[in-house]
Structures are given as structure tokens and as C-alpha cells.
Amino acid sequence: MNGGPIEGVKQLAAALYTLGHTVEVASLDDPAASYAKAFPLPLYALGPSFHRYRFSSALVPWLRENARRYDVVVVNGIWGYASFGTWRALRQSGTPYAIFTHGMLDPWFKHQYPLKHLKKWLYWPWAEYRVLRDASAVIFTSEEERLLARRSFWLYAARERVVNYGTALPNGDPEVQKNAFFDRFPKTRGKRLVLFIGRIHPKKGCELAIRAFASVMGEGPDWHLVMAGPDQIGWQRELSEMADSLGLADRTTWTGMLTGDVKWGSIRASEVLLLPSHQENFGIVVAEALACGVPTLISNKVNIWREVEDAGAGLVADDNVQGATQLLRSWIGMSAEQRYRMRLRAKACFEEQFAIGRAAMSLIRILSSLTASGTFAKSNASLSTP
DSSP: OOHHHHHHHHHHHHHHHHTOOEEEEEEEEOOOOOHHTTOSSSSEEEEOOOOEEEEEEETTHHHHGGGEEEEEEEEESSSHHHHHHHHHHHHHHSOOOEEEEEEEEEEOHHOOOOHHHHEEEEEEETHHHHHHHHHHHEEESHHHHHHHHTTTOOSOOOEEEEEOOOBBOOOOOOHHHHHHHHSSSGGGGGGGGEEEEEEGGGGHHHHHHHHHHHHHHTOTTTTTEEESOSSSSOOOOHHHHHHHTOTTTTTTEEEEEEOOHHHHHHHHOOOOEOOOOBBBBOOOOHHHHTTTTHHHHHHHBBBTTHHHHTSEEEEEOOOSSHHHHHHHHHHHHHHHHHHHHHHHHOOOOOHIBBBBBHHHHHHOOOOOOOOTSSSSSSSEEEOOOO
């Protein structure tokens, strides 16, 4: 149980609790798993589940027996048994369900993986199409995600709603966090840092960040590129060799996965975040950077690019080498005053758009409209795919 959707469940649950609501989580994890035992919310682990589809025979009976306890069930994600099982259990019950697609209907996947998309088409009409069609609300975390979702399958019906989404302000002393990062990676101390943070994966545009940095900042000794994130497919070695060939051997730091104060320190210590992704449903790291007052240089494939651009909290370009290069050239071409004002706008953008309290209130408005009374009388349940 990790990743952005699960972290979103935990943070939203905490915010909803302060507003008088409770959230319980059902998952298809093995109840004996250590991470399930350590989960911070009331958890009904209905696994173990099987295959990539995560089938569990316990899900439907449990939902049918317990649905009346909840005002609404929220499903996080599609293309797994959690969403289809919820449809089977609740479609004729009196308990409404809403579903977050979390970018899983982005047409990028159709173009990038055509054979996999063909397999999904065989599954779509009798499963996920009906899951979305019969949901009381299909929830998107940006207007861009909502528009893109319509382009993956011509057979599509949904009661679309867009919700504010975001994260909590970081806790802790900023200077302590920055020093924690510098102590871990001393080569970065005293440098002007460009930060990439995310999975080391082709979808994230890692190679674009490296090539653009080499092109724009390769001759500037004060600049340093930080590549932060887990290498899940073994691509980092090839990327590191590419960076070395471009003269960045001593100008690039590979950090691996960052957590806690070191992660927040990496963001606070950086002058700017660079994320030239080819597909990014929300980009929680973008919201985290904005929360720290760090402007974001992002591609127009990061689905909250409109909100960032409209707020003047960062810069936006195409997801190619030219676009990433344009972003960095525009940044270094700004005056100190312009960069300072963008940092202020970054913070304001977070507070107005992506603060977790606003996200919780936005979600409450949507979920309340789904109940017969228009309010929550009991609690709301979140069913989360792992």
C-alpha cells in the first residue's frame, strides 16, 4: 500500500477527520502484511488477492454486508477488482459510490502501449465502462484529466466531477530539513539546485531534464542537477552514463528514494523544480514544491499545468528536449525580482488550489450531493486499491 493515491487517502482522511467525518479503508491486501498492520487508518484488509488483477472473493460479500454503515464509498483507481467488485456489490444498493480514476484513462497509455490498450478494450464494455457509467460520481483531480479521459474509449459515460486535490503543508524546521539534505549529499551545498523528483522512468522525462540542463547550465559552475527518486526499472545506469558523456559527472547527484526531512530539504534547498513528464495525472510533487514556495517548470502533460500557469507559479512547455530547454532558459533569463515574485505566487497557488484543507472541503461538497439528505449523517468509507 504505497504510492500517490494511498498517500492521498491518508492525507484526505486526516483533513476530513478535523471536519467531523471519519474514513475507514477497505483494501485487497493480505491482513498479515506488515504494512497493513501499520496502516494509520481503520483498515479492513480483505486479501490476499491474486494476480495483477488483485482478485479477492471476500470483497463483494464484505461490501454487501457493510455498505449500510456508510454514507458513501469512494473507490481509488480502476482496472482492478476493487472497482469492478464495488460495482457488483453496490449497483443495486442504497449506498452510492464515487470513483477516482487517478489518470488511468489518460490517452497517453493508449498511444504508448497499443497492445495493452487492445486488451483493455476487450475488458472495457462489460467491466470498467459499467463501473463508471453507474457510479454516482466519477471524480477527476483537474480539468485536464477530465477532458483527456473522454479520449481513451469511444464507449464512455460518466457523471463527471472535478475536485480540488493536493497535499498537506510540510512539518518541521526548513533550515533543519535543508541541512539534513546537504549532510546526506554534501556536493549540493552552496550550489544553485535544479531538482527533478519522481520515479526514474521514461514516462517522467528524466532524459529531457538531463539534456536540457547540460544545454543551458552546463557551463555554469554554480548550477547542480539533483535527480531524486527510485530506479524501478534499472534505467538509472544508462541515464548516469548519458549525464557523464554530457560533462555532468560532477554536476549531477542521484539520490534514490527520499523521505522525511531529507525529501523536504531537497525541495526547500532547490531553486526550481523541473518535471518534463510525458504523462502526469496530478503530480503531487508539484504541489509539494509549491507549498515550499519553489516555482515549478513543467510540461503540458502534467495535468495541473493550467492551474500553475494561470497562477504564474511556474512555467510550462512541451514534453520534449526543446520544451525542457526553453523552461530552463526562461528561468535563468529572469531577473532576481521576477524569480522572487514567482516564488511568492508559487506559495499562493498552493494555498488557493492544492492545500489539503481545500481539497477536503471540495470532496465533501461532491460527496454530500450524492446522499439522499445532501449531508453526511454517519461516516464515509474509502475503498482503496493498493
